[in-house]
Amino acid sequence: MGRIDLSIVIPVKNEEENLGELISRLSTTVNSMNLTHELIFVTDINRDRTYEILKESNKKDPRIKTVKLSNGFGQYTAIMAGLNNTFGNAVVIMDGDLQDYPEDIPKLYNKMKEGFDVVYGIKQKKNDTFIRNFFSKSFWKILNRFSDYDIELNSGMFRILSRRVADELKKFNEKQILLTGLISITGFPTTKVEVTSGRRIRGNTKYSFFQQFNMAINALLSFSTKPLRIISFCGLIVAVFSFLILCVVFIEKIFYQGDVPGWTTIVVLISLLGGVQLFALGIVGEYIGRIFIETKDRPLYIIEDKIGDFSSELLIPDTELFEKKLHTS
Incomplete structure (x- = not known):
């Protein structure tokens, strides 16, 4: 042939x-x-x-x-x-x-x-x-x-x-x-x-x-590396959101002499940040896992x-x- x-x-x-x-x-x-x-x-x-x-x-x-x-x-x-x-x-x-x-x-x-x-x-x-x-x-x-x-x-x-x-x-x-x-x-x-x-x-x-x-x-x-960029964007959003909450708490405390209820705010923020961090780590871990597999050169x-x-x-x-x-x- x-x-x-x-x-x-x-x-x-x-x-x-x-x-x-x-x-x-x-x-x-x-x-x-x-x-x-x-x-x-x-x-x-x-x-x-x-x-x-x-x-x-x-x-x-x-x-x-x-x-x-x-x-x-x-x-x-x-x-x-x-x-x-x-x-x-x-x-x-x-x-x-x-x-x-x-x-x-x-x-x-x-x-x-x-x-x-x-x-x-x-x-x-x-x-x-x-x-x-x-x-x-x-x-x-x-x-x-x-x-x-x-x-x-x-x-x-x-x-x-x-x-x-x-x-x-x-x-x-x-x-x-x-x-x-x-x-x-x-x-x-x-x-x-x-x-x-x-x-x-x-x-x-x-x-x-x-x-x-x-x-x-x-x-x-x-x-795509866009999921990593989304993580960065989410991190920026959470940081801005946390800063705004800090400003509200500061204004409430200084100018209105009010007691800011803390436990609920702290728990919500910790849960939110924890969830975002775990999600981010999961995505980064997926990329690292792929690098690990590729470097084995099997x-x-x-x-x-x-x-x-x-x-x-x-x-x-x-x-x-x-x-x-x-x-x-």
């Missing part, structure tokens, strides 16, 4: 019920595009036959490959592991639960041929429960409010990247990853296309509420096994030729 036009990276975990249909629809779609391609699934520890199905699929079609991680390092880390093992001149990233429709890949690819490096799918709505949709929208609005980079609402992981974007992403060594944010940082020409909003029919979501909350906190602290992931041929000697992408194809098509 010489040149690969398209790599598709799909993180999967306990997706036994969806894999058969997913692989079938992916193969049908990409084969109809007449592109040389590879499907790279990334998985780790499964409680079903996901890994076994992927092994069997590779025997039927060597273009279906798998990277198996030794432990659950997280979805974004799994995607990075997949990206680091791609040789396509363009790379599609998508979920493996069929909420991203394989049939929309040609839309992304054709839009990319107009000269964009990143094309992401935007959904009219997310077919999750009302509560999940509410928290998802709230999360992205808060993140965009505090972050220095804009992330589109209702944009998930489904997108296509040029080779140069995929190569730039490999340079990031962060342990706390928000891939959509890192892609925004690269700054290459980006656009969007509307894609089908699918619904999970089989299996259960892999993200609990607490996992989503943890991801939200991680995303916020990884792409590997981002550990690969336990690979299924398929990942030989770079056999898969040498001709990026320059692909760029010509993009602009002449």
